[in-house]
Amino acid sequence: xxxxxxWTIKDWQQAYRDGAKPEELVGELLDCxxxxxxxxxxxxxKQMLNKATAxxxxxxxxxxxxxxxxxxxxxxxxxxxxxxxxxFDTTAACPAFGYRPDKDAAVVRKLKAAGAIPIGKTNLDxxxxxxxxTRSPYGAVPNTFKPEVISGGSSSGSASVVARGLVPxxxxxxxxxxxxxxxxxxxxVGLKPTKGLLSIDGVxxxxxxxxxxxxxxxxxxxxxxxxxxxxxxxxxxxxxxxxPASLPLDAxxxxxxxxxxxxxxxxxxxxxxxxxxxxxxxxVIGQWRQLNGAGIELVALDFGPLLELAALLYEGPWVAxxxxxxxxxxxxxxxxxxxxxxxxxxxxxxxxxxxxFKAQYRKEALLRQIDxxxxxxxxxxxxxxxxxxxxxxxxxxxxxxxxxLGTYTNFVNLADFCALAIPAGxxxxxxxxxVTLIGGAWKDRELQAVAGQWLNAYPxxxxxxxxxxxAEAIAYRQAVPTVQVAVVG
Amino acid sequence: xxxxxxWTIKDWQQAYRDGAKPEELVGELLDCxxxxxxxxxxxxxKQMLNKATAxxxxxxxxxxxxxxxxxxxxxxxxxxxxxxxxxFDTTAACPAFGYRPDKDAAVVRKLKAAGAIPIGKTNLDxxxxxxxxTRSPYGAVPNTFKPEVISGGSSSGSASVVARGLVPxxxxxxxxxxxxxxxxxxxxVGLKPTKGLLSIDGVxxxxxxxxxxxxxxxxxxxxxxxxxxxxxxxxxxxxxxxxPASLPLDAxxxxxxxxxxxxxxxxxxxxxxxxxxxxxxxxVIGQWRQLNGAGIELVALDFGPLLELAALLYEGPWVAxxxxxxxxxxxxxxxxxxxxxxxxxxxxxxxxxxxxFKAQYRKEALLRQIDxxxxxxxxxxxxxxxxxxxxxxxxxxxxxxxxxLGTYTNFVNLADFCALAIPAGxxxxxxxxxVTLIGGAWKDRELQAVAGQWLNAYPxxxxxxxxxxxAEAIAYRQAVPTVQVAVVG
Numbered sequence: 001x002x003x004x005x006x007w008t009i010k011d012w013q014q015a016y017r018d019g020a021k022p023e024e025l026v027g028e029l030l031d032c033x034x035x036x037x038x039x040x041x042x043x044x045x046k047q048m049l050n051k052a053t054a055x056x057x058x059x060x061x062x063x064x065x066x067x068x069x070x071x072x073x074x075x076x077x078x079x080x081x082x083x084x085x086x087x088f089d090t091t092a093a094c095p096a097f098g099y100r101p102d103k104d105a106a107v108v109r110k111l112k113a114a115g116a117i118p119i120g121k122t123n124l125d126x127x128x129x130x131x132x133x134t135r136s137p138y139g140a141v142p143n144t145f146k147p148e149v150i151s152g153g154s155s156s157g158s159a160s161v162v163a164r165g166l167v168p169x170x171x172x173x174x175x176x177x178x179x180x181x182x183x184x185x186x187x188x189v190g191l192k193p194t195k196g197l198l199s200i201d202g203v204x205x206x207x208x209x210x211x212x213x214x215x216x217x218x219x220x221x222x223x224x225x226x227x228x229x230x231x232x233x234x235x236x237x238x239x240x241x242x243x244p245a246s247l248p249l250d251a252x253x254x255x256x257x258x259x260x261x262x263x264x265x266x267x268x269x270x271x272x273x274x275x276x277x278x279x280x281x282x283x284v285i286g287q288w289r290q291l292n293g294a295g296i297e298l299v300a301l302d303f304g305p306l307l308e309l310a311a312l313l314y315e316g317p318w319v320a321x322x323x324x325x326x327x328x329x330x331x332x333x334x335x336x337x338x339x340x341x342x343x344x345x346x347x348x349x350x351x352x353x354x355x356x357f358k359a360q361y362r363k364e365a366l367l368r369q370i371d372x373x374x375x376x377x378x379x380x381x382x383x384x385x386x387x388x389x390x391x392x393x394x395x396x397x398x399x400x401x402x403x404x405l406g407t408y409t410n411f412v413n414l415a416d417f418c419a420l421a422i423p424a425g426x427x428x429x430x431x432x433x434x435v436t437l438i439g440g441a442w443k444d445r446e447l448q449a450v451a452g453q454w455l456n457a458y459p460x461x462x463x464x465x466x467x468x469x470x471a472e473a474i475a476y477r478q479a480v481p482t483v484q485v486a487v488v489g
Numbered sequence: 490x491x492x493x494x495x496w497t498i499k500d501w502q503q504a505y506r507d508g509a510k511p512e513e514l515v516g517e518l519l520d521c522x523x524x525x526x527x528x529x530x531x532x533x534x535k536q537m538l539n540k541a542t543a544x545x546x547x548x549x550x551x552x553x554x555x556x557x558x559x560x561x562x563x564x565x566x567x568x569x570x571x572x573x574x575x576x577f578d579t580t581a582a583c584p585a586f587g588y589r590p591d592k593d594a595a596v597v598r599k600l601k602a603a604g605a606i607p608i609g610k611t612n613l614d615x616x617x618x619x620x621x622x623t624r625s626p627y628g629a630v631p632n633t634f635k636p637e638v639i640s641g642g643s644s645s646g647s648a649s650v651v652a653r654g655l656v657p658x659x660x661x662x663x664x665x666x667x668x669x670x671x672x673x674x675x676x677x678v679g680l681k682p683t684k685g686l687l688s689i690d691g692v693x694x695x696x697x698x699x700x701x702x703x704x705x706x707x708x709x710x711x712x713x714x715x716x717x718x719x720x721x722x723x724x725x726x727x728x729x730x731x732x733p734a735s736l737p738l739d740a741x742x743x744x745x746x747x748x749x750x751x752x753x754x755x756x757x758x759x760x761x762x763x764x765x766x767x768x769x770x771x772x773v774i775g776q777w778r779q780l781n782g783a784g785i786e787l788v789a790l791d792f793g794p795l796l797e798l799a800a801l802l803y804e805g806p807w808v809a810x811x812x813x814x815x816x817x818x819x820x821x822x823x824x825x826x827x828x829x830x831x832x833x834x835x836x837x838x839x840x841x842x843x844x845x846f847k848a849q850y851r852k853e854a855l856l857r858q859i860d861x862x863x864x865x866x867x868x869x870x871x872x873x874x875x876x877x878x879x880x881x882x883x884x885x886x887x888x889x890x891x892x893x894l895g896t897y898t899n900f901v902n903l904a905d906f907c908a909l910a911i912p913a914g915x916x917x918x919x920x921x922x923x924v925t926l927i928g929g930a931w932k933d934r935e936l937q938a939v940a941g942q943w944l945n946a947y948p949x950x951x952x953x954x955x956x957x958x959x960a961e962a963i964a965y966r967q968a969v970p971t972v973q974v975a976v977v978g
Contacts, residue, residue: 208846208850209846209849209850235857235861236857238850238853238854238856238857239853242737242739242740244733244737245734245735245736245737245738245739246734246735247734248731248733248734249734250731250734251731317842317845319842320841320842320843320845320846321846323842323843324843324846324847324850327843348841348842348843349841351841351842352809352837352838352840352841352842353806353808353809353812353837353840353841353842353844353845354809354812354813354816354837355842356806356809356842356845356846357697357698357809357810357813357845358813360698361697361698361727361813364727364728365727367727368724368727372724
């Protein structure tokens with residue numbers, strides 16, 4: 001076990017302030033990684049580490065040796081293997097698809113510029129198609145609490161290495177829940193930012209119009225810090241967005257700026273007979289109600305239109321975006337793909353252009369219903385995953401269980417919401433339980449503030465380690481202001 | 490010829506102030522309409538007029554007889570026959586498709602509430618598919634200056650009846666130029682508002698994600714007035730939009746608020762060997778340069794990315810939106826459709842869901858290039874239509890000429906721009922020449938202000954009448970402010 005096990009960003013920073021060297025600390029960490037660990041697809045070797053620390057030394061010299069100017073100096077992180085990092089193949093968990101990128105993904109470039117060191121590429125459901133963590137030729141990733149249970153996916157490896165405290169944060173991607181489901185099943189934070197806040201430049205697309213880079217971390221503080229460093233408009237990425245100058249005053253509360261106080265929960269939450277999850281949810285809801293001193297109020301709503309939107313993503317033509325991403329590869333190498341993934345992406349054939357536009361119209365109509373439903377609530381609170389099946393159960397029924405796992409995640413990107421999956425105690429069987437806060441685009445900071453309130457009130461140990469949770473220190477701050485208009489000109 | 494020929498809204502208002510009665514003035518107008526006029530598909534009869542004026546009398550009574558509270562009291566207008574008006578069939582120029590609506594389109598409802606009287610439904614290229622005005626079983630609509638020349642379309646009839654001064658304004662629709670091309674070819678104003686500003690509730694869709702209700706009028710004042718009255722969010726219409734609280738300060742100039750001063754013109758404008766159009770354009774550009782006292786500056790730019798976006802709409806999967814709109818009708822009654830229109834919409838079959846998403850990605854990438862290109866310009870100025878072919882020429886080559894007509898209109902809605910087609914003098918052959926101002930969404934008012942400057946400096950007679958053009962009185966006003974942010978909370 002490395003010395004650094006379960007360290008947060010702050011712990012790493014303290015060690016460097018106390019005189020530790022990146023080559024030593026990260027070197028020791030690399031020595032402790034297990035070759036048989038299915039969470040990794042590739043890892044930094046000694047030579048690559050030397051190169052990385054030499055680059056880091058140059059960066060430090062360039063800022064006059066002032067470590068404070070490299071906010072992630074020497075901090076190791078892991079990267080889902082559908083995101084480009086120079087020196088590693090990008091496989092998307094499909095070896096035949098693998099390629100060696102000649103530049104870093106925009107988000108990786110920014111993390112490196114801040115001093116962070118990518119120490120490896122992590123396993124995933126192939127082409128980020130799945131919420132289970134079992135659809136990979138590199139092996140199923142076991143749950144960090146119970147190895148017979150799934151890790152969740154598709155960012156299975158990135159969640160696993162954070163939960164076990166190997167790195168303080170990692171990058172995932174999240175199209176339909178891939179950055180949240182595995183966070184929930186492994187007791188870590190999964191930050192799914194507003195679409196376009198983090199660039200998808202250098203990321204293998206799943207559904208390009210919906211894809212987000214996401215962050216796993218042990219704490220909200222760390223997830224927020226990494227996000228802040230990666231944020232920013234990338235002109236080369238057509239899906240990158242600048243935050244608006246302000247959020248409208250006349251939008252539904254879910255899309256207006258302001259502190260998260262009135263929170264909607266599903267009136268009749270679905271757990272598909274998972275009594276443990278249901279019991280955990282009921283406990284958690286009771287605890288959230290105790291936060292009313294902090295101004296929190298829960299409101300039960302009929303989530304019908306949200307679930308219908310989720311089904312539209314799951315069953316509708318958006319699967320053709322996955323096909324668009326791998327069309328040529330699949331035509332030539334379909335037999336080298338995971339059979340379940342190939343079957344899913346193959347469904348793109350069923351949808352015409354006409355059906356696509358009709359589904360997009362349906363989406364717009366549902367968004368109207370959703371905005372109406374959420375006129376008076378600042379955010380949603382949902383179970384991150386309603387079930388926690390075993391790997392064996394998923395292998396026996398790979399599609400149904402996967403679909404159930406996405407019940408509370410699938411609708412989020414289609415609705416232009418941001419989300420934050422956070423730990424929320426444990427089920428009676430010892431598995432972690434997670435909840436997710438969801439709000440309108442650009443309300444990331446608002447979600448983080450209320451998540452911090454929750455974690456400070458009901459802390460759990462960090463990930464699958466036995467380390468106690470430090471206090472979250474994120475104060476309420478509007479990511480994007482609601483403005484009083486002062487006309488210019 | 491009716492007394493009211495060539496009257497603007499102000500002229501009608503003055504007549505009512507002077508004691509005229511709607512039943513008399515509109516009655517006389519209806520008596521003058523010609524049964525053989527292919528601009529009309531249906532018109533108000535005497536019985537319907539009595540009903541309309543009785544309703545109007547009730548409205549007036551409801552506001553205590555105060556005509557000022559009905560800003561369009563007794564003013565007749567025409568409606569393109571793909572927009573629902575109670576009492577008329579909606580045919581979309583396809584009799585077999587026709588139906589009798591049980592409520593008015595949202596825009597018609599608002600005009601009626603302001604006191605206006607719809608006097609008839611106008612001819613169009615069937616299902617608003619065309620820019621020519623010839624694709625209708627109700628006959629080709631002749632140009633109001635030279636009957637052997639096309640009127641332009643698809644809103645052929647609505648442009649024609651305004652150009653001839655029968656009504657002060659009319660409603661069209663505009664997906665790819667249908668509200669601009671016929672304005673340009675008939676010396677009237679064609680206002681294509683920001684997408685979503687006017688609801689498309691009660692409009693037969695062409696491409697729902699792009700469709701706009703548009704306005705034809707003799708003056709910018711009148712087009713702007715009608716637009717203002719019809720504007721407003723409609724919750725039932727998933728494509729209706731609220732104006733943002735502000736436009737961003739860090740957007741390219743084309744999408745920022747502010748007066749229109751730096752205007753881009755195409756570096757190498759295309760006229761497809763139409764020397765008359767080319768000469769008119771060169772004259773007009775010279776005149777615009779003389780407006781530099783008003784702060785106007787012209788900048789020649791390479792319009793490549795804009796033309797590529799135009800081609801993407803014309804040749805890409807958006808045709809499947811037209812198919813989505815008439816899918817069931819076409820399956821059962823394809824043989825009752827115009828053959829050219831059927832052929833075009835039938836192209837939807839060529840596009841898969843995968844191709845649709847890929848084209849949407851290409852669109853996003855082009856928008857980035859376009860925003861880069863237009864970083865420093867407040868608006869575009871283009872020929873409204875680069876050619877003015879005869880009806881015979883279009884019948885001989887219905888697709889190529891149609892495509893050329895859309896050179897400077899096709900890209901506008903895909904790019905989320907607003908546009909304003911305005912008269913700009915005459916060609917040597919006596920046909921009118923038009924130019925179009927184009928700006929980012931929500932800059933409608935800014936375009937109107939600069940259009941007014943132009944028309945005041947270089948007035949032409951109104952439409953195809955010999956009436957002199959009154960002064961335009963639209964002052965610069967930001968439709969949506971750019972704000973200095975004053976954080977709340």
